[in-house]
Amino acid sequence: MSAFHVYPVADLVEHDVENGENCVCGPTPRPVKRDDGSIGWVITHHSLDGRELTE
Numbered sequence: 001m002s003a004f005h006v007y008p009v010a011d012l013v014e015h016d017v018e019n020g021e022n023c024v025c026g027p028t029p030r031p032v033k034r035d036d037g038s039i040g041w042v043i044t045h046h047s048l049d050g051r052e053l054t055e
């Protein structure tokens, strides 16, 4: 199953987008419905400098 990674650019650390769930930032996987009705995964990475505290 393919996954799409969303991660902050120019973050303090390098995000592991190959093995997203093992990334140091503790990313959050979210299921999303694609246009064709199938379910895909969006891996949301978290910035480590506090930019995403509102999420």
Ligand SMILES: [Zn+2]
Pocket (backbone or CB within 6 Å): 007, 014, 015, 016, 023, 024, 025, 026, 027, 045, 046
């Ligand atoms: Zn990450």
